[in-house]
Every structure is written in structure tokens, then in C-alpha cells.
Amino acid sequence: MTPPIIYASAGAAVLCLGLFGFLAARHVLRRILALNVMGSGVFMMLVALAARTDPPDPIPHALVLTGIVVAVCVTALALALLTRMCRDEGSALLPEDRDIE
Amino acid sequence: MTDPWIPLVAVGLPFLTGIVIFMLDDRQVALRSLLNLFGAFAKLVLVGVMLWGVVNGRDYGVRLAIAPGLDVALHVDALALLFITLSAVLWALTTVYAIGYLENAAHRSRFFGFFSLSIFATTGIALAGNLFTLFVFYEILTLVTYPLVVHRGTQKALAAGRVYLCYTLAGGAVLLLAVAWLHALAGPRDFVAGGYLREFGTDHQFTLILLFGFLIAGFGVKAALFPLHGWLPVAMVAPAPVSALLHAVAVVKAGAFAIIRVVYDVFGVEFAQSLGVLGPLALLAAFTILYGSFRALTEDELKKRLAYSTVSQVSYIILGVAVLGPLSTIGALVHLVNQGLLKITLFLTAGNLAETLGVHHVHEMDGVGRRMPLTMTAFTVGALGMIGVPPIAGFVTKFYLGSGAAQAGQWWVIVVLVASSLLNACYFLPILYRAWFQPQSAPWPNEKREGFDAKAVLLVPVLFSAALAVGAGIFANAPFGPLEWAKLISSREFGYGP
């Protein structure tokens, strides 16, 4: 049970939790958080994968760095869209989820 | 050395005139009429050159590769010339008539643009060298005639257009499947007298029968075969030149011509007979003939009655094709021309009646003979021709069809011919009787013009076409006459003299 295996399994678990949270949640902010959690899960698996060699393989680290920055950009845009939608349409749910309140 | 220029110009000319006319503004009447007339008569000259060339053995053809093993080919042979001569002559007539008919109507540039595009498509169909090119131009014809059918811009016209599209696009889809299937089966093949599918007959027996059915269904839509004729009467809402175009010059003829190509130059008539598909085709044609005539009997609106008569007349051609034998083939081919001449005369006269007196229905035609003698004489010539009274053109067809059927021993065909002639008489003679022998019972619905008869520009084409119909009957055997040409084609198809 070396650290890479522990964190890779934890990453897989976090990824699945995030995916389930994304599919199940209806409030968009919760779905955004779920997607971020899912992203973190993916990155955990990737870095755990890289840690299996003694000088850790730098390529996955670069990939994860790029991934984190892209994730924050998409999250920022998503939050701006959410606040704008909430201001215009009064609800923080997507139109198709609203009517089955 | 195949000369590519003549066919290219023959097809390209109407296309270019069409595009240029689209650009013109509605008010530029003189320029548009000039362009139209120039296009029509230049076409006539071209057809003359081709006629002279083919008789002296010159070969015209051009080929453009679209994809590996798939090319658009234009090739001028005797059958193509028969059809293209007919359409060129009648197009010139209809153009002159249309210029007069649409004196101050709206959207004329649009009308004449699509009008010459439809001739572009018809010429393409006539000159097509292989089934793929025929199919391409066949579908283009649908596209360019639709705006003509809905030209009036009323809800009724739109409804007619919708029906027209349903039939023709459905037919087109079936055709696409069949042509692609045949292409996949037989590979890239050009039309060849006697057909090229004989070698596939052994192991693809069932598929070929199915394909024949699909092709006849696809082309049958425009040839107004029984279940697929629904659009023709409905399309009568279009202005007279368009109905003339639809019936005599382009659309219906294209369907019949395509079926002739399929039977003679794709399957080959002997191979089709061995497949056993000609029998049901003959039955279907015969049924359509009778059905069309019956419906015409009860139809009060003049143009609808003429429409049903077209439905039955075109099936004469298909009947001739379906009966094995050179004589019936001659009958079919010569009827292609005769029916065109007769039908255009009838429709142009109907147009005159509607345009001058506002007469649309048979019951309004009492005493119209006295009011518009020249138009009615042309109508009478056309009607008698349809019935088959010699010396007008219709008689030649029926004679050859009858003798062909006798030669092939199919006696029931003669019974059908006689019955349909009687039916023709039943729905044409009452009109003549009303026009000539009945006094004028009611004021004309809306008399636009007091003068002697219709306007000159409407009258001349009508009389000219009536004269042509009579001429085609009397001088049938003259060199370059329709009968002579039909014999030449049929001899090439059957490989021996008439």
C-alpha cells in the first residue's frame, strides 16, 4: 500500500463522488463545486500515477498545473454566468430543472 | 471525333439566359423578351445543326468526371434528338405565348428565369448519356418547376406546390436509392441501345426486378402513372404557360422519356420481357389510360379535364413501350411528339379562353365558337387529334400502337385503345358541341377585351401549333418527320428494319 496507490484510489473515489454530485445536483453552484471536486479527483490519480518513479515524472505535474488553471478559468466563467442568470431569471437552477420544483 | 461544344451550348444557353433574366428588374420588359426570344430561336438553330449532324453520322458528346467512376455525360443520339426537337419547338411557342399572357403580371423576371431553367433541365434530361446524369437533371427539373407552380403566390397555389413537392421528392428519394443501387451493382455504364444489364440477369434476378419497379415508380411520378398522378390536376392552379410547360413541353414528357430510356437503353426491351416486368407495366398503363379518361368525363373545370386527359394520353406512350415489338415502339415514340403538339394547342387555347373571356368551366363555353372562332378551330383540331381522327397527328399513334399490339398478339391492348378513343370522344365532343352549336347562354364571366378574338400575340402561337399538329399527321413520312425519326430509333433499338 504505497502512497501512490492510496491516493490513486482516493482520487478514483473523489472522481466518482464528483461525477455523481454533478449528475444528481440541481443547484448550479453545487454542480460547479461537484465538477471542481471531480477535476481534483482526476488530478489526484494523475499525480499519484507520476509518483510511482523515484524522481517523479514531471509530465503529469505539468498536465495537472495546466488542468488546475483551466479549471479555475472555467469555474470563474461559470460563476459569472450563474450570478447573471440568477439576476435575470431569479432562479439558480437551469430552466429544465425549475418547473419540477 | 466527338464534338463537345454543341451539346454544352445547347444545355448551357438556357441556363445562362435564366441566370441573366433573374438579374433583370420586372420593368425591363423589352430586354427580357429579347433575351427569351433569342434563347428560344438560338436553341432551334442548334437543334437544326444537331439534326443535320447526326444524320450525317457526326457524334456529339461531352463527359465531366464527378468522382472516380462516376461522370456526368451528355450524348446526342436519335432518341435524344426526337425529344429535344419537340421541346425546342414547343418552348419557342410557349415563350412567345407567355410574354403576351403575363403582360403586366408581378414577378415576371422570376417567372421567366425559372422558365428557362426548366428548359435547361429538360435539355439536360434529353441529352443525358447515362442514368446518373438523367437522374441529376430530373431532380433539377423538380426544383425549377416548383416556383412556377406556386407562381401566383396564393394559399391555393402553395397547397398545390406542397402536393407537387410531396410526390416529386418522394419519387426522387426512391429514384436516388435505385440509381445508386444500380451504380453499385453494374458500375459506371452509359446508355447503350439494347441495354447493359443482361449480363447481371442470372444472379441478381430479384434485385433487378425490384430495381425496375423502383425506377418506374420514380419516373412514373412525373409520367403521371396511375397511383402517382395526383399532383397533375392539382397543379392546374398555375398560369396557362406553366400548365402548357408542365403537360406538353417538359415535366410529363421527361417522365415518359426517362421510362423509355430505362426500358430500352438500361434494361433492354428483350431482357425486360425475359424478366417479366413488361406485362404488369402494360397493365398499369392501360389502367391509367382508362382511369384518366373516366375522371376527365366528370370534370367540369376545363383545365382539370385536360389534365386528366394528359394522364391517360401519356400512358399511351408507356403502353407502347411495354408492348414488345418495333411497331408499338414506333407508336410510343411518335406519340411522344403528337401528344406534345396536341396538348400544347389545347392548353394554349384554354389559356386564351381564360385570358380573354374569363371562361374556366365547360358549362360557360356555350357559343364561344362564334365569339372566338380562330381559337376554337385550334381547339377543335386539338380535340379531334386526341380522339384519333385522321389526318391529324393522333391517328398515326393509334394506328401504329394497334398494329404493334396485333403483331405481338396482345389483343386486349387493341380493345383498350378503342375504348379509350371512344372515351376521348365522350369528353371532347360535348365541348365542341357547346362551343359551336349552342347559342351564347350567359354573359361571359369577365370579358376583358371586346375585339375579334384573343390578342394577336396569344393567337398566333395557338394557330401555329394547331398547324403543326395537322402537319405532323399529314407529312408524318416526310424526311425529318416525327414518324420517320421514330422508325430510325426503333430500328436501332431492335437491330433490324421496321
Next chain:
Amino acid sequence: MGPSEWLSMVMVSVGVFFFIAGSVGLIRLPDVLTRLHALTKADNVGLGFIVLGLSLQAGSLLELMKLLLLWPLALLASSCACYLVAEATLLQSRRGPGARRHVR
């Protein structure tokens, strides 16, 4: 285990004791203001002891300086944060219970 290891072990354990006290306070105390009190006071002292304990083990002077810099920064940050949270809760209570749970 030389005398310096023993001393830093003792210091760190005292620090940890203070952290535990802070956490117990966080859980047991009734309202926000008292919890803030427990958090900032106990944890900062705890942190101080841990830093002192670890500084004995510091390898180089640079590492020692970095460790010692850690404590004042933590102090500054936690006291400001404590002030802001307290101010927010006061604003919250003055505007009445009905007002939305408005975190400034």
C-alpha cells in the same frame, strides 16, 4: 535523544495541548464570539510553542529565520480575521435575526 531533542519534544507537546484546548473550546462554547476567543487565543499560543520547539531542530540559520517569521504572520492574519468575523456577527445581530445570513 540529546537534551535539545527532549526540550523540543516537551515544547511541541505543550503546543499540541494548547491546540487541543482551542478545539475543545471551539466545540463546547455556545456562540460565535466566545468561539472566536478560544480559537485565536489558544491556537496562537500553541503555534508559538510548536515554532519554538521546531526552531531547536532547525538545520541552518535560514531555516530558523523562516520558522520564526511564520509565527508573527500567523498572529497578524488570525487577529485580523477574528476582528472581521466579530464585526460581521455584530452587524448581523444589530440588523435583527430576520436578516439573511449575510457573511461579509
Next chain:
Amino acid sequence: MSGDTLVLDLVLAGLLVFLAWRLLTLSDLFKATVLFIVFGVLLSLAWVRLNAPDVALAEAAIGAGVTGALVLDALRRLDARGPADEAQPLRLNLPRLVGALLVMGLGAFLLWSVLSLPPGWRGLSSETAAAMPRSGVVNPVTASLLNFRGYDTLLEIAVLMLAVLGVWTLNAEPMPPAEPAGPILDVLVKALLPPMVVVAGYLLWAGGHAPGGAFQGAAVLAAGGILLHLARPFNVANRGVVRLVIGFGFAVFLLVGLTLATLGGRFLELPERHAGILILMIETAAMISIALTFVVLFVGNARDNAGRDTS
């Protein structure tokens, strides 16, 4: 692999999974957001355990810091505007159950494929080690980020620019005039801002030979900016100079790549002798742009308080 670090790893991994589950099923959105920030901080600890210091820095600064601030700010705007209480807890109905089963199946399959990976796996560490001397920097992560896979980073900065453009397009309503934040925040800003700028500079410089680099530096700089904005709300409207700074990093990177291509090399092919300097130049430009980008993403409106369209 001594026993005690195993316990630490197990506890940390377990805590992360628990936090992820708790975060998604809590009914109160504010608690969920706080847990999300804690999750980010713990995650950066995990990166340290996995021997990935660069990623740990980035995660702490960007993943937990900037994202956390953004989510809190968004929650405040949602809270102020409307029904944050629409966040009912996740009731387990049939479609969710099916979804859960499906996802668990995926998780099991993922886990199994992770466990069944061949132990002797070397990845690309040998190739990277071989190419390091020609990369112009000592830190392999910075080398692969800016030299080996520089093209990825170029597109990544493009994504950053697009996020700003998107936020400007949305034109969220201007910040409500905040009550004057007491003297304490000013003291904090005066005390923390200068060291932050120094730390950012250090991180940028250290990136060449130790964990650090443009993104981490930019995140610290942006944190300073956000802190300043909390103390004295300033507006980063869509003005000329702001657009120039935001586009500056990407433009420098692209132009360096193009000039190298025109000088006979390949696009973004850093010549061995100047690789170090070029990387530093690109990183400096990128850091400034990215820092301002994060600040604009946080402040986020194209019109100044008076609602005038400034561009």
C-alpha cells in the same frame, strides 16, 4: 516506507474522500463552500505527500485560494439577490440511485485498472532527465511546462484571456458600494501586500531551479490584489491599459514562438543557449497578465460603478 507516514496518508486520503462526499450532500451552500476550501487546502497537502511541490503550491494558491474566493463572492451575490435556499439536500430517488450505481461501477473499474498497472512503469521520467540539460532550467516541471510542452501553456494562457472576455461579456452588475472596512483591514493590507509582492517575485525566480514558477507567483500576486480590493474596492473596468496588460503575456509568448520559427527553427523551439533567459522573459510577462486576469475574474465587471461602458 515507515509505518507512521502510512497512517498519515490513509487519514489524509480518507479525509479527502469524506470531505468530498460531505461537500456534495450538505444542504447549506455556505457550509459546502467552506468545506470546498478546506478540501482544496488538504488536497495541496496530498500533493506534497505525492512529492509534487509545484502542484501543491499551485493548488494552495489557485485551487483553494482564488477558486475559494470566487465561490464565496458568487455565493454572496446569489445570497444578496435571491433564493440561495433552493439548495435542498440530495434526496435519493430512482434516477439518482441508478446514477449512483453506474458511477460506482465506473469507480470500481477505474480502481481495478489503477491497481492492475504494471509496477515497473517508468513513464517519461527517463526521457525528461535526458532532455533536461538542453532545457535551460533545472526544475523539470518548469522545463516541461514552458519548454517541452510550451504549446500547451500558450493555449492555457489563451483560456485565461477567454475567461476574462467571457466575464466582460456577461457584464455582472457593479459591486454594491461596500461599507468602509474598518482600519484593521487597512493595517492587514499595509502589512501583507509588500511581502506578497516579494514572495511572488521570489516564486517566479525560484521556478527555474526549485518548485515555483509563473502560475504560482501570479496566484500570490492576485491574492494581494484581491486583498486590496476587499479593503478599498477598486474597479478594473474594460479600459485600454487593462486590456493591454491582460493580452501582454499571451502576445509575448506567441511572438517569441513566431520569431523563433522565422529564424529557421520550429515554432516555440527555444535555442539551447538562450532557453533560460527566454523562459524567464515569458514567465515574467505571463505572471503579470495572469495576476491581473485573476483579479479581473474576481472583480468581474466591465462597467464602472456609474454604469458607463468604458472600453
Next chain:
Amino acid sequence: MTQESWMEGTLAAPLLGAVLALIAGRSAASAIGILTALVGSAASIGLAFAVSRGGSFRYAVGGWGAPLGIDLRVDALAAVMLAMTGVVGLCISVYAVGYFRGKEAEAASSRTNTGPAWLFWPMWLMLWGGMNALYLSGDLFNIYVALEVVGISGIGLIALAGGSAIAAALRYLLLGLAGSLLYIVGVELLYAGYATLDLEQLRQRIDAQPSTWLAAALMTAGLLAKSALFPLHFWLPPAHGHALAPVSAALSALVVKTGFYLLVRLWLDVFAALGTEHVTTFLGALGAAAVLWGGVQALQQERLKMMVAYSTVAQIGYLFMLFPLASMSGSLTGALLLAVSHAMSKAALFMCAGSVLAVYGHDRIQSLQGFGALMPMTAAAFALSSISLIGLPPSGGFAGKWMLLSAALAGGAWWWAAIIVLGGLLTAAYLLRVLAFAFLEPVVASSTRAPRAMELTSLILAGMAIAMNFALLPLHDLLHAGGAR
């Protein structure tokens, strides 16, 4: 001009243009936009010719070579998609100049108080750059970043329209982000299995391990979400329907092709060795369902832009029918030609919708009487692009459909042939339903005229869609010269 320099031009032009447009701001954004569009499309067309002459080639960005650095691979498939993006992109840029100068845009942005209209240009050029990067890329993770660039710029462009487009953009973002994450999990599993991110090396090393199958499944799921194939298509109609006309033209004509292209690259190139019969049949079945479902939905739409958006869902289905027919010769040429002529005619259709909106003020189909008389050029463009979409003879759509059909019939696949023909009829139903209104007499004598640039561009684009009929042979030679099957 060597092949490499053409490729560098194609790659860098839109990106450089985007950042310059961002920095220039309102004053010179559209000027830079048009200039970049010209340079970019010229470069991509030049690249296509270079590939047809010199065959496909690889390009190591940064000079490091495959496993470590990122390799770009330009073969015939990529060259065709790039040329398509170039040509249609140029027309969209010209249309956008006319569109945003028209007062329609000013009214829109003030009414829905979105950001200033000039923001269209940097985002549109970045979208174009992202697509070029995606088609050129031969590296799995690089494709991911390019997908993100395309995704985010698309979202920004949709949000430019304000109003109900905001919710549509948010839905598109959530689905796109989830799709990308699934894609990344797949990439990670492949990297764990084969220690390389390069497509070419992956193709050589691939073998049928369970983790490879899982990776392929996850990547396909992610890309299906992005290319809006039938079950995952629900985000597309509101997003493309509510966006501004040039934006929906760009999205419907070009962006949906990226997902399709990547799936073709994966299943017909990289994973080809895995034995993909049932997967390709599954994709084909989804495509067939999309054709029927999209067509039926389009028939019931009242608004013109929503109808055209649903027609995109249907036409994507057509493209996916390439998968079950991939083994037969000529099917790839047919699908590519369908993709290109669909791009042209779909962009022309959305431009017509934009012109109609500019003149009529609304796009309810029922009350568009006589738009033929009022706007002859737009009606002609609408007619020509409908002909190409339906696949009636003289058009590129027909040539593409013919190749697919003869491939299906040669392979004895009756099902696919029937669907192809039926789909054409369905398309005819919902497109010609609208065209009929052109021939009615105009009820409202609207005096406003759509700017000439808008109508002319849509007509030129529709004409090109028809002219693509004759592009079948050069495309066939290009594909064989470029080494793709």
C-alpha cells in the same frame, strides 16, 4: 512557402489576431478581425494545397519530438477540415462586420446589457485559433486544451446575446466541462498504460487491455457530449438558437465538427486495431436516431433559428453514419464532403435567419410571408443551402450523400441506405416548409433593408455549397495523396 510555413501561418494567424483585437478594443477590432480572417483562410487553403502536393507531414513544436514534446500531424483529413474552417470562417467574419454595423446589434446589446459588441472579435478569432489548433494537434492532452479554448470562446460568444442565451451558455459550459473531464480520465488511463500522449505512437502500441477499453469509452462519452450527438444533444438547440446570427453560424457550421473529427481520429485511426465493429455500429445507430429525432423536432419549431439549430442535430447524425460504413471505399470522402457542404449551407442558413431578423424584427416562421419579394438574395441563399442540406442533385450535399449511399449499398447495408434517403426527405419537409413562404405576397411592407454585406455573403456561401458538387474528385485525390484511407 514550404508546408511548415503554411502550417505555422494557419496556426498563428487567428491567435495573433485575437490578442491584437483584444488589445485594440472597440476602435480597430473589426478591422483586425477581417484582416486576420483573410490571412488565416489564405494560409489554411494554402496548407490544403501543400498537403495535396506533398502528402501529410509531422511538425515537432518546440523541436523536442513525440513522447516528450508535442507533435502536430497534418494529413488530408486535417487539411480538409482546416480549409473548411478557413473558408467558412472568412465568410462569417465578413457577415459579422455587416451584422454588427447594422443597428440590430446595438439595440440587442443595450437591451440585454451584455458587454460591448466588439468583444465578438477577440472571442471569435480565438475560437478559430482553437479549432485550427485542434485539427492540427497530434497529442491527446494538447487536443484537450484546444477543446477548452474552443469551448470557452463558444460560451462567451453565446453569452454575447444576453437574455435566455445566458442559461443556454451555462448548460453548454456544464456539459462541456463534464465531457472534458471524462476525456481527461481517458487520456490519463492511456498515459498510464502506454507512457505516451502522441496519437501516432499510441496507434502503434495500442492493444486490447480492459483499461484501454475503459479509456476509449470515457473519451468517446466526453466527445459525444461535445459534438451533441443524439442522446446528449439537448444543449445545442437553445445554445445555437438564442445566440447572435454570426455566432450560431460559427457554432453550428464549424464547432460541432470538432467533436466528430476527434471521434473519427480515435475510432478510425488510433483505436482501429481494437476491433471496433460493435462500437462503430453503435455510433451509426445513434447517428440514425439523431437524423430522425432532429428532423421531427425541426418540423415542429415555430422560430426559424430554433428550426435550423435542430436541423444541425439531424445533420450531425448524417456525419456519424460514416462509422458503420468506414470500411467501404469512398465513404470517408463522402462523409468529409457532407461535413464541408453542411458547414457552408448551415452557415448560410443562419446568416439568412440573421438577415430576416434584421428586416422583420422577429423570426416566427408563420409570419414570414413574402420574404422572397422583400429579400430576393436571402431567399435565393436559403433555397440554395436547403438544396445542399436536403442533398438534391446539383449540390455538395448530394455528392457526399451519393458516396455514402453507394458505399452502404456496395456493402449491402440496407438499413443505413434507407436512413440516408429517409433523412433527406425529412430535411426537405422542414426546410421547404419555410421556403414556400418566400413565394407568398408580402404582408408587411417593411422598409428596412438588411445590410448588403450580410445578404451577399450568405448567397456566396450557399453558392459554394452547391459548387462543392464538383469538389468530389479533388477531395478524393487529396485524401489518397494525403495518406488517409
